[in-house]
Amino acid sequence: MLLNALLLALREIRRNLMRSFLTVLGIVIGVAAVITMVTLGNGATRMVADQISSLGSNLLMVMPGQRLGPGRDSAGAPKFKSADIEAIEQQVNGLQAVAPVVGSAVTLVAGTQNWSSTVSGTTNAYLVAGNWRLAAGRAFSDDEERAGKAVCIIGNTVRRELFGGQSPLGNAIRVKGFDCEVIGLLAAKGQGGMGQDQDDSVLMPLRTAQRRLTGSLDIGNVMVSLKDGTNSSVAMMQLRSLLRERRKLADNVDDNFNVMDTKQIAETLSGTIGTMTALLGAVAAVSLLVGGIGIMNIMLVSVTERTREIGIRLAIGALESEVLLQFLIEAVALSAFGGLVGITLAFFACWGLATLMHMPFLFNPGINLTAFAFSAAIGVIFGYVPARRAAQLDPIEALRHE
């Protein structure tokens, strides 16, 4: 009976191919959207997770300002000075490297090429804290750091954009009106956790950046990396009390600086991505619901259209449950077929988008199965009302129907 009903249903679908296609389009789009959202969300989360490990998990960022994120109040907060860096180095236990960073967005020119990038004025400690290796050349010498010489170490993206295939070492880059000699090349790292290009950066000695780019002795933020085995919350506490002391904050005053564990940032970020994924998935699920209503609509039309046929079936002895089953299976076959097409579509969409956005493509059998089961369930839910209407027709009335 079940098999027969399935065959009957398939025949009916084939008979109205165009209409069936339009009917299931809603389901197709809904299923594809849900799967794509969730798969890409998972890919983004995975990318962040990978990023955490590439950073080295024990990196602290110290920034001036009261809190992070939108509405961040950094305007009034005092900046860090070199003395703060020295104090941190001396007074906090278990630190591997402390790197001051002065950031500035600039346009770089080399020969006929130019490129917009970010210059970070820092020390060699940056290479240690950020887990950077040099692909070529050397780090800053003590002399260069002390004197603030015009030398720089460039990232791989900057090298590619400015020098193409040539070796950049020994060449000069023009930065905001002064020439800066390239002494080193960072090993490529690829994309960062927020989709930014980590290789698009230029490092120069802190003093050089302060003098020639920002014109002040302020330090933007501080990167602190911990030695293996150091408890990051203990180090954060020491860091906080030291900075509160140095900034002369009374006990009842909030911090006017921020210490963040990058691990924590990454976790916050993946939490945010998870929320976004859930939200987009929910929006996509609404389209699935709309698709279900489309199926119900068409099934109701179909029942009206086939009233006479239903009358014939009832007259020759079809049970109410058998007519119900036939129409229900028809609805489920439609929506399940839509689900399959949606899954196929989602597969290609995810693969294409993941490639386009340089994200890992994680095929998730769970969400595919769930979406398929959900589309079939939609067939049952939205097919039930029309099917029951068909099953409860009065055979005499139905046979009289024109």
Place this chain on the structure above:
Amino acid sequence: MSHPEAALIALRGITKTYGQGAAAFQALQGVDLEIAAGEFVAVMGPSGSGKSTAMNLLGCLDTPSSGEYRFRGIHVERLDRNQRALLRRNCLGFVFQGFNLLARTSAQENVELPLLYRGEPADVRHAAARAALGKVGLSGWEHHTPAELSGGQQQRVAIARAIVTRPLVLLADEPTGNLDSKRSHEIMELLVALNREQGITILMVTHEPDMAAYASRIVHFVDGLVAQDERSSPPAEVDACC
């Protein structure tokens, strides 16, 4: 009539009222009728006489408002919708004026339909449907859809569908109403043959005396009552099968 317990179909004081209150219309006003196995009964009467209502009741498509309908001793008026469906499935066959075949579905599949609901396996269905189509003279037309068949052929397919389950009773509602005179007579001869050779009891509604003449008994309905009940020949021998 003389052996009421042996009757295949027995109606006692059947009434059927449509609507309620002032708008109520009593289509049947206390019908008593007995039909023995093997009879070929023509039901006649002007429109509004209650003959169609009576046929719907006899075909277990509807239930009476009051009275007793026994089919082989079973109280049909006490059966629910599904039980009546099973009774139709197992004991009754229907032929309609408008043929009522499934469109865009081959003759073979149309005839197989009742067997499908009986849960017969595919090979049994195919064989029985081919045999039934053979009986109505449509061998070789199995794969034609109703649209490719003439009216007479369509009605033959409908008859094949009705008899493929070897029913006790065949109910025909103006089976020749949509056919020309030549086809009508062919259909009637087919029904007579089924009645004689298979012993199928036939109840047929018609308003054409020509067609009614093929029956062994003619029941006239007037104003919701049996007005006249004439018998022209003894019923055929029965070797029932249901």
